[in-house]
Amino acid sequence: MFLLFFSISGQYPLVTNVTVTEGATANLTCRVEYNDNTSLQWSNPAQQTLFFGDKKALRDNRIELVRASWSELTISISDVSLSDEGMYTCSLFTMPVRTAKAYLTVLGVPEKPEIDGLTKPAIEGDHITLTCITQGSKPAADLRWFRNEKEVKGAKEVNASGKTFTVRSSLQLHVGRNDDGVAYTCRVDHVALTQAPQQATEVLEVHYAPQVEIIHSRAVPQEGQYLKLECVSKGNPSPDPVMWTKDGGELPDLDRMIVEGRELTFTSLNKTDNGTYRCEATNHLGTSSAEYVLYVYDPNAVGQHGTDHALIGGVVAVVVFVTLCLIIVLGRYLARHKGTYLTNEAKGADDAPDADTAIINAEGNHAHAEEKKEYFI
Secondary structure: HHHHHHHOOOOEEOOOOOEEEOOEEEEEEEOOOOOOOOOEEEEOOOOOEEOOOEEEEOOOOOOOOOOOOOOOOEEEOOOOOOOEEEEEEEEEEEOOOEEEEEEEEEEEEOOOOOOEOOOOOOOOOOEEEEEEEEEEOOOOOOOEEEEEEEEEEEEEEEEEEEEEEEEEEEEEOOHHHHHHHOOEEEEEEEEOOOOOOEEEEEOOOOEEEEEEEEEEOOOOOOOOOEEEEEEEEEEEEOOOOOOEEEOOOOOOOOOOEEEEEOEEEEEEOOOOHHHEEEEEEEOOOOEEEEEEEEEOHHHHHHHHHHHHHHHHHHHHHHHHHHHHHHHHHHHHHHHHHHHHHHHHHHHHHHOOOOHHHHHHHHHHHHHHHHHHHHHHH
16 A cells, blocks of 8 residues: 555656756756656647657757656757747656646847947047947846946836847946046846856047146256256147247247257256246147246355255244243243232131131231241341
8 A cells, every 4th residue: 555655656757947048958857756667758838749758759850869768858959049938848647647847948148239329539528328239138138337447327228129128228428538548338247148248348539628737847947057848738639749939939049948849958047048938739629838937046046045044944943942931931930829829818718707808818918928937037
């Protein structure tokens, strides 16, 4: 009786659900713990028999037998497509027939994304919208934007197309000069992309008007010294060449004033070099300039000024020190005399009926104390 119950309860097929990506191979396995020479069968979602035992029933070159025995029937479906998705049935032909169902899930692999909407070059101040699109994902893919390596948020839109999805993500930009050379990347994340995510990258080129700054090699230029002024201009396209002028006109002494690229070099300064020097840079988007006022110092005067400054600094330090000492001494003096006053007043308050009497007693005690001092002297 026990053996009969075991044989009946053990004759149930066991299956598991299977998930594969589109184009891969799916293995469907059906097992029984106990089988008394009863055949196993696999059927597709349309209830077409695929294999009955080791006998192939459906003419489909993608379907092959992997293993067939009294306790197991395993088949494979190669080059799986989305149309293969569905419920597959394993049947054990006992009386009655027992079945088990396994669901085959097919993941749609998203296509490599494409980025649209990029204008080359963009102009500083433009408003542009970058759109990233990927098709063929199942379930719907996720799109993420990155500005260089930092993630930025886009607006996502999902549309169904048959069994798959088309996903778009838009990124709105107010273009600035800091965006020049920045890489914007759209990355696709999906469960079917097990090794690496799909992504597309576009590098933004931004044209902008120049900005100019003059850098000088000496803080206090003196007669006979060498001086270099560098015109640092930033713009795209690069504003080459730059133009140097003095006091609104041309440079007067090209033998001592040498212009090389963006640099203006004075080989030996003298008083005639005093004036306002201007650097101007231009590209097709605008013009920018910067000015440097040059005053050439007498080396002897600069040394005398240095000595005077040191002397003045020493005097100021001494005055500050003496003032602090006086404040400390005065503070200690006032604190000591305030304590004496409070002590005398307290003495006068002893046994006094009111405040006036206390003050009079205090004055009397003070006079008495003076008399005592005279007596002892």
